[in-house]
Structure formats: C-alpha cells, structure tokens
Amino acid sequence: EVQLVESGGGLVQPGGSLRLSCAASGFTVSSNYMSWVRQAPGKGLEWVSVIYSGGTTYYADSVKGRFTISRDNSKNTLYLEMNRLRPEDTAVYYCAREGFLGDWYLDLWGRGTLVTVSS
Amino acid sequence: SYELTQPPSVSVSPGQTARITCSGDALPKKYAYWYQQKSGQAPVLVIYEDGKRPSGIPERFSGSSSGTMATLTISGAQVEDEADYYCYSTDSSVTHSVFGTGTKVTVL
Numbered sequence: 001e002v003q004l005v006e007s008g009g010g011l012v013q014p015g016g017s018l019r020l021s022c023a024a025s026g027f028t029v030s031s032n033y034m035s036w037v038r039q040a041p042g043k044g045l046e047w048v049s050v051i052y053s054g055g056t057t058y059y060a061d062s063v064k065g066r067f068t069i070s071r072d073n074s075k076n077t078l079y080l081e082m083n084r085l086r087p088e089d090t091a092v093y094y095c096a097r098e099g100f101l102g103d104w105y106l107d108l109w110g111r112g113t114l115v116t117v118s119s
Numbered sequence: 120s121y122e123l124t125q126p127p128s129v130s131v132s133p134g135q136t137a138r139i140t141c142s143g144d145a146l147p148k149k150y151a152y153w154y155q156q157k158s159g160q161a162p163v164l165v166i167y168e169d170g171k172r173p174s175g176i177p178e179r180f181s182g183s184s185s186g187t188m189a190t191l192t193i194s195g196a197q198v199e200d201e202a203d204y205y206c207y208s209t210d211s212s213v214t215h216s217v218f219g220t221g222t223k224v225t226v227l
Binding site for chain 1: 152154156161167168171203205208209214216218220
C-alpha cells in the first residue's frame, strides 16, 4: 500500500528541539520530491519545506535557519529537524509527496503528527 | 513573500452554486490547484491545472483561471461538500509553494 506515516510529535518547551519522521511505503522517498506542511490549531495550511530528489532543499521564511529537512534512503524515511522552537510552531505537521500534473503539487499526504510548543 | 488570498467563508443552500476565488500575482503564469479538507482529515485534491478534475471527484467540482484570479465552483453543492477549501500554487521563483488563506464552505 502506498502511504506516509508521520511520528515524533509531542510537547516541547520553547527553545527546544524535536525531530519528526515520515515513513514511506509503496514508493521510494529518494526518487520523489517530498514536502512538509503544517496547520496550526484552527488555522490554514502552511507549506514548510521541500527536498528534491537531487537533494536540493527549500524552506518557508518562517522556519528558515531553524528547521532542516532530510531523508534516510536506507530507511525510506523523510525527516524534519526542528530547533529553537517557538509557540507559533505549534501545529499538526503533515509530510506529503509531490506529483506533477502541469506543475508540482501534493499528491499523497500522511495523517499528520501534532507538535505542541509550550512551557 | 508570495500570498494567495481567498474569502474566509462562503455559505450556500443545498443545490446552489458555491464559488471560491483565489487571488495571486503569479497565477497568470502558474497553475492553481484546489484542496478540500474536512475536519480532522488530510487535504484531498479536487482540481488540478486550474480546471481539471482528478478521477473520483464529482463532476459538480470545476475550476477556472483568468489573469490573477482562480475560481473553484461547486455546482449544486451538497451537504457533504461542507469543508475548508485551499488553493495552492508556487511563486514565480518556483522555490516556494504556497497555500491560499482558506475558505470555509457551509452548505445549509
């Protein structure tokens, strides 16, 4: 079955760190563009980061310099390393695969993992 | 930073037509995609390449784009179409993807 399963969310204090994982099955992470998207409670969707199949990475301005996207090809897993966390980073974090229909878009989503930044 | 602007809410009666707009400066050159998100669920693609419908999406969902505005239309809206809808595109530099501000559609 083709799916994405996120893990690693939880409660962390402001200024702390957390690493999210996204295990893929049914396809190869390293052959695809992979993204992280987040959604704060009661708020809209926010694109966070992407890693291209060639390894190039991009970040939203709101997380640049604090978050790092990476992958482990042997584990077929995507990661999001989050440092210097702020209360406004509280959100459900989704990993997603990018497909191409005219342009790049998000064609497969995980169910998300909740990150809460609070003292 | 690049922004896609949507109305916060649209309300229609069952069987009526709901139209959701998405405004962005790069839309004349970039495709718009539309996602439906029901409460507690991951988003689902309902329109791609401005106006194409993925398999399994009801024909009442359609899309169009003109200039800096894309539009999602739900013709004959059903109660089950109640959800949040987001447009999605990339900025002209292609390094950043962006979601619209989101529109809550109420059918009652």
